[in-house]
Amino acid sequence: MSELSQVQADMRRGYRSGGPGILASSIAWLCAGLVTLHVSPERGMWALFIGGVLIHPVSVLICKLLGSTGAHSKDNPLGSLAWASTIWLIFSLPLAYGVALYRIEWFFPAMLLIIGGRYLVFASLFGMRLYWALGLSLAVAAYLLSRTAASPVVSALVGAGIEALFAVGVLVGHGRWARANNSFKPKPLRGSA
Numbered sequence: 001m002s003e004l005s006q007v008q009a010d011m012r013r014g015y016r017s018g019g020p021g022i023l024a025s026s027i028a029w030l031c032a033g034l035v036t037l038h039v040s041p042e043r044g045m046w047a048l049f050i051g052g053v054l055i056h057p058v059s060v061l062i063c064k065l066l067g068s069t070g071a072h073s074k075d076n077p078l079g080s081l082a083w084a085s086t087i088w089l090i091f092s093l094p095l096a097y098g099v100a101l102y103r104i105e106w107f108f109p110a111m112l113l114i115i116g117g118r119y120l121v122f123a124s125l126f127g128m129r130l131y132w133a134l135g136l137s138l139a140v141a142a143y144l145l146s147r148t149a150a151s152p153v154v155s156a157l158v159g160a161g162i163e164a165l166f167a168v169g170v171l172v173g174h175g176r177w178a179r180a181n182n183s184f185k186p187k188p189l190r191g192s193a
Helices: 003-038 041-065 078-102 104-126 130-147 152-180
Strands: none
Touching: 003 041, 003 078, 003 104, 003 152, 041 078, 041 104, 041 152, 078 104, 104 130, 104 152, 130 152
16 A cells, blocks of 8 residues: 555545535535525525534534544644645635625635535545545536526525535445445554553
8 A cells, every 4th residue: 555545544534534524514505505595695605604614623523423533643744735725715715705795696606616626635635536526516516506697595505415415425435445444443442452
């Protein structure tokens, strides 16, 4: 196994191949869609921003509930790539906000593009081509939603739906990968013989 494969395997074990993160993101999109539907697109936008801040802690909680650590090894060099992609996403948020000031219907498609771009990085973090499909699916959806002038509610719910489908796919795929790589073997606790 190459060094890259080893550090990718560490990421996959710690974060269940990223499935809980996609699920947490899908929940944030769903909440934003519901707020948009019942309150306003502007409040839905803020719901997505706030939900986005909660994605990592919620995904770590889901990881732990499913038996993973929700963390990677401290010496894993891919950790800095994950952090850099998070910073890139944060730097991109003012662009989506600016688009919303011009035309609110473009906010959620802009966010789909930004988040889709970040998922392309996850293909390298986890060594999974499925993240290319997820990133490109979000980008295509963003394009189609903006071209058809879809309402903000529809755009947010499409984002939630795409991520929910991929979350299930990644979690199922992770189970297969873990069984094939003996990743379900219980690890001895510290101090036990």
